[in-house]
Amino acid sequence: MLDKLPLPIVLAPMASGATTPPLVAAVCEAGGLGSLGCAMHEPEAMDRDVAEIRRLTSRPFAVNLFVLPELETPDPAAVAAVWEILRPIRAKLGLDAGAPPPTKFGQSFAAQFERLVALAPPIASFTFGIITRAQMEALHGAGCFVIGTATSVAEALAWQELGADAVCAQGSEAGGHRGTFLHPYGEAMNGTMALVPQVVDALRIPVLAAGGIMDGRGIVAALALGATAAQLGTVFLRATECGITRTWKDALGRAKDGDTRVSRIYTGRPARGLDTGLRRLLEPYADTLPTYPVQLGLTAEIRAAAAKAGNAEYISAWAGQAVALSREESAAAIMARLVEGMRAAHDRLVMPR
């Protein structure tokens, strides 16, 4: 499946509304693999977006979910404590500071998974955790090619053992949520350069390389390390077709190396994004904040209001470490630039006699 792609380029399955059907389809039409991030989709939204992708392209595409345990009702005291910390920020952003905290958080993974099998996209990919053997069988029964995300050799082996068809090795440079599920996340912060060859050596199935790859040079580097394809997210965040807010896009455009941090304060799970005032304010509480998706829900209104107001200090602006290499262009122009950059990087290589 992956080796039949015209281009070894995968659009990372970014949630937060980034991977719109037009973006997914544009990457597919250009010869890459577009991925729809459905982590925050209700099943009906999955139906709608997958149908739109199928209208826009006949090429293979991927649908991604976050593997999560069924939601438990969060501890009201923990929720109230965070709500209290957030109150002054809510007031500053013009939100009702007296409002009670939300009571509904996230989506049901079981319901999303059931819809995924029914939709039977050519490729199903997963982050955050690992699925069950029965779920793997259901996907294979539906004809899906299954990709798991790993941040260590052990996680990659766990996916292979379960029957995954490929693994995405996520280096520490990557923007967005860390996919770590077998270790404390800080113990699985291997850079892409170190992680990919170790995963390639350990597996017999194809490996995608993710993390810090922003142009043709990075794609050739990923292939040299033994990856079958490179998975790029941040470079597509400023694509015309990308669905993130203008505030987020503009913040990406101003970013330099060193401007990102990994933190769990936004969603309850460690994720890399541009540093913000919100992070600096909440970081002292990082270890005690509720888990995903409860913290995600508690900060949602703040992040949305800040984005609407053009205030980048209180948004979550996921971004990888090479964000400074991004440009605002159409997805087709980005894809063309990636291919041109691959050829140029390859042509520059001089091997020892």
Added chain:
Amino acid sequence: MLDKLPLPIVLAPMASGATTPPLVAAVCEAGGLGSLGCAMHEPEAMDRDVAEIRRLTSRPFAVNLFVLPELETPDPAAVAAVWEILRPIRAKLGLDAGAPPPTKFGQSFAAQFERLVALAPPIASFTFGIITRAQMEALHGAGCFVIGTATSVAEALAWQELGADAVCAQGSEAGGHRGTFLHPYGEAMNGTMALVPQVVDALRIPVLAAGGIMDGRGIVAALALGATAAQLGTVFLRATECGITRTWKDALGRAKDGDTRVSRIYTGRPARGLDTGLRRLLEPYADTLPTYPVQLGLTAEIRAAAAKAGNAEYISAWAGQAVALSREESAAAIMARLVEGMRAAHDRLVMPR
């Protein structure tokens, strides 16, 4: 200078006795650039080792120093506090638990630098900080090609502005000390995949790529990212000619991905190595421990005694994140394997039509 090397391979200038003259010379003779790590050398030892390298090879080599301010007398109370924490470990390792702490720490950078200029190696490289304009002029006057170490674009630009002839971009994967000097180290943990292209784009001088590069695949990846050469350290730690202890070498042989940590507990400066009991014991005090080289001196006897006893739990075992890809071989065999691996990785690359 760098583009005239037969092979785009640089032996990282590892201190701790790793880069012996035979190792440096073997890398040079194989067509790479050997580097002598002199951070812990007294000027007389620099004389001795450089003379030995010159006996062993007529090819260009590099000498590296840590740029450090002149040593101040450490605060006796801070020293005594650490000494108290270390006392039970000293007792456990059979060291005199009643002994007073050492009073002499490290070497004089001014004296090392003066000797460096007198020795005038073909290449002088620096880590930990940046030299002065007068020092740069002295090195250029002596005919040295000067390489500075950078962990961010800003640090790379600072070296170029000063007149450096090349910059080594050190990714977060790298073993040993972090070279960060313009930022808190945690804000300059860019992975090699993200760092190198950003530094290459910012500079007009050549860039070396370091961090996580362990074989021919990594070297080709580094070149694809735009580096002129790849700097490898960890892969040479298990070379026959490498001067590190048997305890350290054996620990490297057992290591897996995820086994390294960055910590300042060993030396007072953040450095990446295999995790140890010593680190877990001292990590709670990490922020209050004395700076380099005071903490280095305070832990020296413990690390030496543990190494002698074959106890890897109390040594400093610097290692990069891809340490699991190392093998015990002669330097010549390693160099041959790197070149073979480069050709194989290059041959596997398939570019889009």
